[in-house]
Amino acid sequence: MADDKKLTTRAADFSAWYNEVVLRGELADYSPVRGCMVIRPRGYGIWERMQRQLDFMFKDTGHENAYFPLFIPESFMRKEAEHVEGFAPETAVVTHGGGKKLEEPLVVRPTSETIIYAMLAKWVQSYRDLPVLINQWANVVRWEMRTRLFLRTLEFLWQEGHTAHATEHEAEEEARKMLGVYRDFMEGWMAMPVITGIKTDSERFAGALRTYGCEAMMQDNKALQAGTTHNLGQNFSKAFDLKFQTESGGMDYAWNTSWGVSTRLVGALVMTHGDDFGLRTPPFLAPIELVIVPIWRSDDDKTRVLEAARAIRDTLTAWERRKTGKLRVHLDDRDGMKPGAKYLRQVP
Amino acid sequence: MADDKKLTTRAADFSAWYNEVVLRGELADYSPVRGCMVIRPRGYGIWERMQRQLDFMFKDTGHENAYFPLFIPESFMRKEAEHVEGFAPETAVVTHGGGKKLEEPLVVRPTSETIIYAMLAKWVQSYRDLPVLINQWANVVRWEMRTRLFLRTLEFLWQEGHTAHATEHEAEEEARKMLGVYRDFMEGWMAMPVITGIKTDSERFAGALRTYGCEAMMQDNKALQAGTTHNLGQNFSKAFDLKFQTESGGMDYAWNTSWGVSTRLVGALVMTHGDDFGLRTPPFLAPIELVIVPIWRSDDDKTRVLEAARAIRDTLTAWERRKTGKLRVHLDDRDGMKPGAKYLRQVP
Numbered sequence: 001m002a003d004d005k006k007l008t009t010r011a012a013d014f015s016a017w018y019n020e021v022v023l024r025g026e027l028a029d030y031s032p033v034r035g036c037m038v039i040r041p042r043g044y045g046i047w048e049r050m051q052r053q054l055d056f057m058f059k060d061t062g063h064e065n066a067y068f069p070l071f072i073p074e075s076f077m078r079k080e081a082e083h084v085e086g087f088a089p090e091t092a093v094v095t096h097g098g099g100k101k102l103e104e105p106l107v108v109r110p111t112s113e114t115i116i117y118a119m120l121a122k123w124v125q126s127y128r129d130l131p132v133l134i135n136q137w138a139n140v141v142r143w144e145m146r147t148r149l150f151l152r153t154l155e156f157l158w159q160e161g162h163t164a165h166a167t168e169h170e171a172e173e174e175a176r177k178m179l180g181v182y183r184d185f186m187e188g189w190m191a192m193p194v195i196t197g198i199k200t201d202s203e204r205f206a207g208a209l210r211t212y213g214c215e216a217m218m219q220d221n222k223a224l225q226a227g228t229t230h231n232l233g234q235n236f237s238k239a240f241d242l243k244f245q246t247e248s249g250g251m252d253y254a255w256n257t258s259w260g261v262s263t264r265l266v267g268a269l270v271m272t273h274g275d276d277f278g279l280r281t282p283p284f285l286a287p288i289e290l291v292i293v294p295i296w297r298s299d300d301d302k303t304r305v306l307e308a309a310r311a312i313r314d315t316l317t318a319w320e321r322r323k324t325g326k327l328r329v330h331l332d333d334r335d336g337m338k339p340g341a342k343y344l345r346q347v348p
Numbered sequence: 349m350a351d352d353k354k355l356t357t358r359a360a361d362f363s364a365w366y367n368e369v370v371l372r373g374e375l376a377d378y379s380p381v382r383g384c385m386v387i388r389p390r391g392y393g394i395w396e397r398m399q400r401q402l403d404f405m406f407k408d409t410g411h412e413n414a415y416f417p418l419f420i421p422e423s424f425m426r427k428e429a430e431h432v433e434g435f436a437p438e439t440a441v442v443t444h445g446g447g448k449k450l451e452e453p454l455v456v457r458p459t460s461e462t463i464i465y466a467m468l469a470k471w472v473q474s475y476r477d478l479p480v481l482i483n484q485w486a487n488v489v490r491w492e493m494r495t496r497l498f499l500r501t502l503e504f505l506w507q508e509g510h511t512a513h514a515t516e517h518e519a520e521e522e523a524r525k526m527l528g529v530y531r532d533f534m535e536g537w538m539a540m541p542v543i544t545g546i547k548t549d550s551e552r553f554a555g556a557l558r559t560y561g562c563e564a565m566m567q568d569n570k571a572l573q574a575g576t577t578h579n580l581g582q583n584f585s586k587a588f589d590l591k592f593q594t595e596s597g598g599m600d601y602a603w604n605t606s607w608g609v610s611t612r613l614v615g616a617l618v619m620t621h622g623d624d625f626g627l628r629t630p631p632f633l634a635p636i637e638l639v640i641v642p643i644w645r646s647d648d649d650k651t652r653v654l655e656a657a658r659a660i661r662d663t664l665t666a667w668e669r670r671k672t673g674k675l676r677v678h679l680d681d682r683d684g685m686k687p688g689a690k691y692l693r694q695v696p
Contacts, residue, residue, distance in 0.1 A: 029467065033419045033454065038467055041412035041482065048413060064389035065396060070456075070487055070503050071381045071440075092419075093444040094456065097502075098491030099437055106381065108418075108442065108456070119377065119386055128682070134389065139418055139487065143446030154445075155418050334476065 009276045014220040021270055022149045025279045028266075035147040035154035039263065043150075045287025046266050047157065051137065053189050053284070054159065054261070057181050063133040063161060068115050070139075071106035076114040079239040083113065086206020090142040092154075108141040113207065113236050113258055116162045121242040124164060124254065130244060131174075132164040150267030151224075158262035161229075164242065164254040168233070171255035172210075175231040178259040179212045182227040190265065191282040192216050192272045194226060205258075209233035218271040226268050229259035288330040290316070306333060357624045362568040369618055370497045373627045376614075383495040383502035387611065391498075393635025394614050395505065399485065401537050401632070402507065402609070405529050411481040411509060416463050418487075419454035424462040427587040431461065434554020438490040440502075456489040461555065461584050461606055464510045469590040472512060472602065478592060479522075480512040498615030499572075506610035509577075512590065512602040516581070519603035520558075523579040526607040527560045530575040538613065539630040540564050540620045542574060553606075557581035566619040574616050577607035636678040638664070654681060 007024070008016045022028050027043030039047065055065070071094060078084045092108040095101060109115070120132055141155045161178060165171045179196050186192045194214040204211045208230035215223045236242070237253040246252050273280040283289060294309040296302040313331040355372070356364045370376050375391030387395065403413070419442060426432045440456040443449060457463070468480055489503045509526060513519045527544050534540045542562040552559045556578035563571045584590070585601040594600050621628040631637055642657040644650040661679040 029470070031417045031463070032421055032424070032466060033417045033463075036417035036419060038417065039415040041414045044414050045412070047415075064393070066389045066392045067387040067395075067505060069379045069381045069384035069386065070489065071384060073380055076380070089447055091445075092442045092454075094440045095443045096441040096453075097439075098493070105444075106440075115379070115381075118380060122377070141418065145446070157415060 007276060007278060010219055010274075017274075017276075018267075018271060019149065021274050021279050022267075027270070027279070028149045030149070033154070035144060037149050037153050039157075039266075042287060043266055046269065046281065046285050047263055049285045049287065050185075050189070050265055051159075054181075054185055055135075055137075057185060058135050058159075058161065061133075061177065061181060063135045063163075065136065066134050067136055067138070068112050068119065070109055072109050072112070072115050074105045074107055076118060077107055079114065080207045080235055082235070083207035083239075087111065087142075090144065092141045092143055109138070110140055110142045111258075111260075112136065112138070112140075112160055113162065113232070113256075114240070117164075117236045117240040117242050117256065120162075120164050120254070121237075121240050124242060124244050126245045127166050127247050130164055130166045130254065131170065133161075133174075134163065135159055135161045148267070150270070151264055153263075156262045156264065158260050161257070161259040163257045164237070165256070166244070166246070166252070166254070168255050171233070171257050172231050175210070175212060175229045175257045175259065178229045178257070179214065179227075182214050182229070182259075182261060185261075186214055186216065186226055186265075189282070189284050190269055190272070192226070192268060195223075199228070205230045205232075207232060207235050208258075209235070216268055216272065218268070219274075220271070224264075224268050224271065226265060227259070227261040230257060232256040232258060287328060289328045290330070292331045294331070294333060309333065355624060355626060358567060358622075365622075365624075366615075366619060367497065369622050369627050370615075375618070375627070376497045378497075381502070383492060385497050385501050387505075387614075390635060391614055394617065394629065394633050395611055397633045397635065398533075398537070398613055399507075402529075402533055403483075403485075405533060406483050406507075406509065409481075409525065409529060411483045411511075413484065414482050415484055415486070416460050416467065418457055420457050420460070420463050422453045422455055424466060425455055427462065428555045428584055430583070431555035431587075435459065435490075438492065440489045440491055457486070458488055458490045459606075459608075460484065460486070460488075460508055461510065461580070461604075462588070465512075465584040465588040465590050465604065468510075468512050468602070469585075469588050472590060472592050474593045475514050475595050478512055478514045478602065479518065481509075481522075482511065483507055483509045496615070498618070499612055501611075504610045504612065506608050509605070509607045511605045512585070513604070514592070514594070514600070514602070516603050519581070519605050520579050523558070523560060523577045523605045523607065526577045526605070527562065527575075530562050530577070530607070530609060533609075534562055534564065534574055534613075537630070537632050538617055538620070540574070540616060543571075547576070553578045553580075555580060555583050556606075557583070564616055564620065566616070567622075568619070572612075572616050572619065574613060575607070575609040578605060580604040580606060635676060637676045638678070640679045642679070642681060657681065 007020050010017045026040045029038045031038045087110045094106040137159050147153050163174050183196050186194045194216045196214050199211040199213045210231045212229045214227045216226045218224050234253040236256050242254045243251050292309050294305045296305045355368050358365045374388045377386045379386045435458045442454040485507050495501050511522050531544050534542045542564045544562050547559040547561045558579045560577045561573050562575045564574045566572050582601040584604050590602045591599050640657050642653045644653045
């Protein structure tokens with residue numbers, strides 16, 4: 001799999017450079033399904049480490065994980081006027097199941113506001129049941145015409161936070177708080193500076209009052225939207241009848257927020273830190289931190305060198321077990337490959 | 349949400365008892381999509397803890413995580429004769445995307461052998477590239493007619509391991525090893541005794557040489573299939589041209605295995621440990637281990653009692669941070685609810 005041809009430089013063609021880093025670094029590959037990618041172990045390892053940290057930050061701010069269905073009845077999408085207008089043209093639709101045509105087609109979720117707020121309407125009766133602070137790790141599908149590995153794919157992995165609050169103020173506070181969590185993650189863990197702020201009306205999430213975004217500057221001097229949070233107001237709670245009894249005894253619709261980041265962040269990482277030799281990954285997110293390359297001249301040497309190398313790896317790994325995530329060691333004991341070629345191996 | 353009506357007893361109606369425990373314990377709920385469930389935070393918390401331990405055990409046995417597309421071209425399903433016969437009747441089919449009819453319908457994955465082995469055929473050239481040891485955490489869809497929360501749902505969450513080996517012996521060893529990992533997990537972490545063994549031909553995975561299963565005995569004296577591993581032989585590698593150059597210079601097809609467990613395990617946990625008061629969860633898997641119920645008589649009391657309760661919670665939580673997963677504490681400070689009702693709250 002080693003590919004000794006030099007990378008296209010960033011200066012020569014940034015877009016070609018990006019694709020080569022992702023493909024030759026074995027982060028991802030094209031799949032037989034148009035616009036869908038395969039995330040290979042090295043790319044998934046980065047995503048996993050991102051997930052672990054984000055998940056910790058979400059829980060630390062009081063959120064719980066849950067899981068809602070992949071399929072959404074088509075009629076649900078239509079209940080919020082702006083939402084259907086924004087997402088309907090991009091949906092994948094299941095029309096047949098178990099060999100039969102379905103009475104109502106099912107949309108493969110492009111995002112889950114509709115199904116989640118329909119369920120919350122069932123669970124929330126009183127202000128005592130609020131706030132509801134839920135997050136979901138899931139795959140979503142948006143039928144994009146032009147796709148790029150990690151940056152824009154038909155199917156992608158993401159997390160979507162969905163919350164319900166008793167007041168507009170609380171919802172606004174949540175949307176801004178999660179923007180801050182994203183910013184902390186991107187700057188502290190990805191070492192990727194971002195500018196946060198409110199999005200323009202044309203870039204607002206379909207169905208939101210206000211959308212906030214984290215914009216990161218890539219090496220080609222273009223901005224990349226790395227994460228967004230939305231104050232949904234009462235738009236979805238009115239569409240799905242998500243009402244609650246207020247503390248003073250009246251009835252009101254809940255105030256919602258949603259927020260998400262996706263596997264696009266892996267692409268952002270590449271475009272922020274990669275150089276003309278390939279990918280560079282901040283230590284916190286690297287699946288492998290330290291590679292041991294054993295060198296030998298004779299078969300006799302080989303046995304002794306490998307034995308010593310394995311002992312070092314095992315010692316370091318045992319140390320890792322005591323302090324999980326502190327040092328991730330890999331012994332590159334592949335046979336029939338020169339050390340030089342191993343040094344050039346693009347370990348993320 | 350507290351529901352003071354007594355549970356149906358196991359003796360009276362085991363199936364009704366099971367549904368009540370899952371619904372009233374807020375582990376899961378029915379969704380507006382037939383056969384699809386919503387996994388609520390308490391149920392998802394158990395699944396998350398299962399995932400964390402299984403993931404550790406998979407990595408400890410040399411596997412890496414990756415992610416393959418949700419959609420599979422219909423033609424792929426047809427390449428392995430037994431496989432299509434077994435799965436085609438249960439598929440959900442996407443016929444439209446982005447507002448247009450697709451040239452080739454896409455199947456929502458019921459399992460991922462076909463797409464994964466098609467990709468491995470691209471990545472594996474030589475015996476040096478073997479073994480490939482991959483696992484995927486994903487959602488899958490099987491169009492079942494009769495569904496039960498957790499036990500049998502149209503969409504479910506699972507992990508699917510997929511491996512490629514140079515010899516039949518290695519593949520057989522892998523299928524048996526992962527059966528052992530499942531057994532260790534079910535017995536050691538779920539406290540659920542299982543019987544392992546080879547499945548009959550009629551229960552064999554569609555496309556496998558041999559299927560091994562973990563069968564667990566539920567409290568209604570019925571066996572539940574809790575996990576399976578498959579020696580796929582060369583069936584899929586022949587269908588997808590997954591060949592490699594052998595050490596002696598010839599060409600051979602790779603030997604594959606696959607293995608999976610799903611959110612069904614949450615249902616198995618309920619049916620193994622639940623009693624007529626509700627759910628009981630082994631400590632390793634309980635999202636909450638310790639609940640603090642403050643008791644007060646006057647408002648003055650309340651302030652002091654809550655302050656003390658919060659201090660205890662914070663001390664215990666800080667201790668947890670040092671030894672992650674060792675003690676999970678919850679302070680039930682809900683207002684307007686008697687302590688007695690809190691004791692009866694069905695914390696998993």
